[in-house]
Amino acid sequence: MVVSFDTDSLLGAAEFREALYALEPLYWDRHPFHRRLHEGRLDKEELRLWAANRWYYQRCLPQKDAAIIANCPLPEVRRHWLPRIVYHDGTETGSGGAEKWLRLAEAVGLERDEVISERLVLPGVRFAVDAYLDFARRRPWLLAVASGLTELFSPGLLAYRLSRMREHYPWIAEEGFAYFTARLDVVEDEGRALLDLVVRHANSRAQQDACVAALAFKCDVLRAVLDALDYYTGAGRGRT
Numbered sequence: 001m002v003v004s005f006d007t008d009s010l011l012g013a014a015e016f017r018e019a020l021y022a023l024e025p026l027y028w029d030r031h032p033f034h035r036r037l038h039e040g041r042l043d044k045e046e047l048r049l050w051a052a053n054r055w056y057y058q059r060c061l062p063q064k065d066a067a068i069i070a071n072c073p074l075p076e077v078r079r080h081w082l083p084r085i086v087y088h089d090g091t092e093t094g095s096g097g098a099e100k101w102l103r104l105a106e107a108v109g110l111e112r113d114e115v116i117s118e119r120l121v122l123p124g125v126r127f128a129v130d131a132y133l134d135f136a137r138r139r140p141w142l143l144a145v146a147s148g149l150t151e152l153f154s155p156g157l158l159a160y161r162l163s164r165m166r167e168h169y170p171w172i173a174e175e176g177f178a179y180f181t182a183r184l185d186v187v188e189d190e191g192r193a194l195l196d197l198v199v200r201h202a203n204s205r206a207q208q209d210a211c212v213a214a215l216a217f218k219c220d221v222l223r224a225v226l227d228a229l230d231y232y233t234g235a236g237r238g239r240t
Helices: 013-021 032-038 044-071 075-089 097-107 112-117 123-138 141-152 154-168 174-184 187-201 205-233
Strands: none
Touching (some): 013 205, 044 075, 044 097, 044 141, 075 187, 097 112, 097 174, 123 141, 123 205, 141 154, 141 187, 141 205
């Protein structure tokens, strides 16, 4: 069966890419909480709270990726996506991105069991991350994939955060930064591959617009996570 699309309003590949990149100002790199983190203005307890809450996001990522695979009818896309789950969960106990985040949590002074218990996760963080996971489970796979295009914006933030944290929090052992150093090696290539995938499969203007909206939603999720942390550790307690 040949499927035809309305191409009258379909954005060209370059225009579509531009529309996605135009959302970069919504990314969480400029959030007040991140500014305080990068300027060394978090105390140890605030840094630990950040690590514990970010864990909740990290541990949900392979579930999000599994939802994409479950919703996608295309074997070539499923094969492409499967390594993302392995990246986070590892190939065995004690490996993978989630494990590296737990090591960072330990490096800032948290007990592993305390982080895994999620008792330090703030309600606003839990609500935002759960909304993201629900989005991946309920929406078409292409939109869930497009929501992950925040990877396009993250390489600069990762490198900047790593340098700032090494400078301002020298008490953190170097092995605690393994999550960031590992991501720096892959995130730029992953972002480009992800963008190519979305551009290739968004075959109508409606799909293109929905992909842009999905990326905007993900930016909102990330900023909501930091809003909750910022309120609890900063503005909400009358601090500057």
